[in-house]
Amino acid sequence: MKILLVEDEPALQEVVRRSLEKERYVVEVADTCIAAMRKVNAYAYDCILLDIMLPDGSGLQLLEHLKKMQKQESVIIISAKDSLDDKVAGLELGADDYLPKPFHLAELHARIRSVIRRGQRSGEMEIVVGNLTIDPDKHRVRVGEEVLDLGRKEYDILLYFVNRRGHLVKKEVLAEAVWGDDIDQADSFDFIYAQLKNLRRKLTAAGAEVEIKTVYGFGYKLI
Amino acid sequence: MTLTTRIIRRVSAILFVVLTLWSVLFYAVMEEEIIDEVDDAIDLYTENVITRYLAGKELPSVDNGTNNSYHLVEVTDEYARTHPHLSYTDEMRYIADKKETEPARVLKTIFRTENGQWHELTVATPTIEKRDLMEAVAYWVLGLYLAVVLTIIVVNAWVIRRSMRPLYRLLGWLDRYNINEHTEALENPTKVTEFRTLNETIQRFSQRNQELFEQQKRFIGDASHELQTPIAICQNRLEMLCDSDMTEEQMGEIFKTIQTLEHMSELNRSLLFLSKIDNGQFPDTMPVDMASLAQQTQVEYRRMASEKRVSVAIRAEGHPVWQMNPALAKALVQNLYRNAIIHNLDEGGELHIYIGIEEIAFTNTGAPMALDKEHVFDRFYKSGGKERSTGLGLAIVKAICDLYGLTVEYTYDEEGRHTFAVRI
Numbered sequence: 001m002k003i004l005l006v007e008d009e010p011a012l013q014e015v016v017r018r019s020l021e022k023e024r025y026v027v028e029v030a031d032t033c034i035a036a037m038r039k040v041n042a043y044a045y046d047c048i049l050l051d052i053m054l055p056d057g058s059g060l061q062l063l064e065h066l067k068k069m070q071k072q073e074s075v076i077i078i079s080a081k082d083s084l085d086d087k088v089a090g091l092e093l094g095a096d097d098y099l100p101k102p103f104h105l106a107e108l109h110a111r112i113r114s115v116i117r118r119g120q121r122s123g124e125m126e127i128v129v130g131n132l133t134i135d136p137d138k139h140r141v142r143v144g145e146e147v148l149d150l151g152r153k154e155y156d157i158l159l160y161f162v163n164r165r166g167h168l169v170k171k172e173v174l175a176e177a178v179w180g181d182d183i184d185q186a187d188s189f190d191f192i193y194a195q196l197k198n199l200r201r202k203l204t205a206a207g208a209e210v211e212i213k214t215v216y217g218f219g220y221k222l223i
Numbered sequence: 224m225t226l227t228t229r230i231i232r233r234v235s236a237i238l239f240v241v242l243t244l245w246s247v248l249f250y251a252v253m254e255e256e257i258i259d260e261v262d263d264a265i266d267l268y269t270e271n272v273i274t275r276y277l278a279g280k281e282l283p284s285v286d287n288g289t290n291n292s293y294h295l296v297e298v299t300d301e302y303a304r305t306h307p308h309l310s311y312t313d314e315m316r317y318i319a320d321k322k323e324t325e326p327a328r329v330l331k332t333i334f335r336t337e338n339g340q341w342h343e344l345t346v347a348t349p350t351i352e353k354r355d356l357m358e359a360v361a362y363w364v365l366g367l368y369l370a371v372v373l374t375i376i377v378v379n380a381w382v383i384r385r386s387m388r389p390l391y392r393l394l395g396w397l398d399r400y401n402i403n404e405h406t407e408a409l410e411n412p413t414k415v416t417e418f419r420t421l422n423e424t425i426q427r428f429s430q431r432n433q434e435l436f437e438q439q440k441r442f443i444g445d446a447s448h449e450l451q452t453p454i455a456i457c458q459n460r461l462e463m464l465c466d467s468d469m470t471e472e473q474m475g476e477i478f479k480t481i482q483t484l485e486h487m488s489e490l491n492r493s494l495l496f497l498s499k500i501d502n503g504q505f506p507d508t509m510p511v512d513m514a515s516l517a518q519q520t521q522v523e524y525r526r527m528a529s530e531k532r533v534s535v536a537i538r539a540e541g542h543p544v545w546q547m548n549p550a551l552a553k554a555l556v557q558n559l560y561r562n563a564i565i566h567n568l569d570e571g572g573e574l575h576i577y578i579g580i581e582e583i584a585f586t587n588t589g590a591p592m593a594l595d596k597e598h599v600f601d602r603f604y605k606s607g608g609k610e611r612s613t614g615l616g617l618a619i620v621k622a623i624c625d626l627y628g629l630t631v632e633y634t635y636d637e638e639g640r641h642t643f644a645v646r647i
Contacts, residue, residue, distance in 0.1 A: 009456070011456045012455060012456045015459045015460050015463065016459065018463065019459065019462075019463050019466075022463075101451050101452060102454050102455030102458050102459075102484075102485075102488055103455065103459075104458070104462060105459050105462045106462065166466055167462070167465075167466055168462070168465045168466070168474075168478070172530070176526055215471065215474055215475075218474075218475065
């Protein structure tokens, strides 16, 4: 998987690149709009991480350029400009996602996985972690050959962790992410933790090689 | 009060005083002049009578058509010694001719004939009616006053309107001037030096103001960007550390640092938002349905409410629609909501939201002690040092209310309920 990181701030560029490389992506960097355009003209990328405020112009120009060249790259905008206008403009110009700075690296990785998966419509859709296989289309989870019977919330929680495997997930962030859209009596903070407990029990019982570890009461980590 | 009214009022008041003083003076001078004339005439007459008497000639008849009357008596030495030999007085005299009493000037003189006998001669001549004179003077002066004031009103209205035209044009321009939008250039040609200076000064000031405003706006945007990036870097570096092998204790420390960084980022965002409100960077307004906004906020913040175990109830009467900037309306409701959740009780807390046509009120259970009404809306006012509080939420609420002329009031009742009410 090849990722182009367009970011002018050297420190942020370095930390994001290192974090991506740890996830075994091939990372190339560009720190100006012009440099980024040259790279996309010459190579194909699976995903482009794009900062809006660049020294030689707006990152939105690159989006326009990609659109004109009818390139299919997935683009995630990363911007400190927390303004709705930019977000709307970016998404209208064909960006796939928008992540305001400061962001969590776990969140960035999850978004990258998700846009890449969306981009590979034809390819293999299953997510495999150890002996755990998830088929997001059918909402089905297998451990080895055995199908795991999970409730809707339990499945949501597992999918969220699998997309952020190896990263610490804050408990508030987890609750926020798997919260339902309608106000339901069951949608309480306690309910989510009860679901998490059930999920862990089911994973252990099925002999899954992954484990959701509690970290000091701050959050959780799937290993 | 317009400038014209003010000028007319002042001029009228001054004229009133001046003309009153003038009429008093005029009356005094006039009276003295008349008395002087009358005294001259009466002197002459008296002299005539005395001369004739001393010469033994026939005295003029009393009824001689001059209205003068005289009266000649012999007096004792004693009387002559004790009375002045010449005196003028004003008296009321009965005029036989006219059969009425009229004011008269009376001259009394005491003289001695050759044989040493003292005589007193009293001569009276009718004089002016002082009251009549006073009234006449008062009437005419009042007439003059009214005429002058009327003239001043007409002249002023005309002169001011004509010669102050550049001033009114300038005022109109200032009224339309909006720092956030582009206002047309000031077009106000005039030959009057003062107005020209005023035009130039105001133009210079508005330009300077505009520049400062733009600078400020740009500074706020830049500061936001520049500060968020280093915070993001720190946060991400720490997260990378977290993902490597570490003891739980180390991880705990790092996690706390990340939380502090998140707080810092939140603080930075709130401060910038506050200065944007103060700088009027949210100029557009539209009708906002406050009831649905409150419901939407409840959905967005229910995780927070659930975490603190606060039960939330919304009571809405109708669908109040307020004319506001949508982002600010949202910030107003969200900040009141967050405040009511964060400062609620740890167990069994409640939040009641009332949405009325002219009022929205957030009533929450909380610490059994009233907050300081004077300072509760100050920046960084904190009670009890809650972990998730930036100390800016209520300052933002106040800034938004001030911007739209809304009133926001804090009240505390004895059952430990704190209420923040915003009214139109």
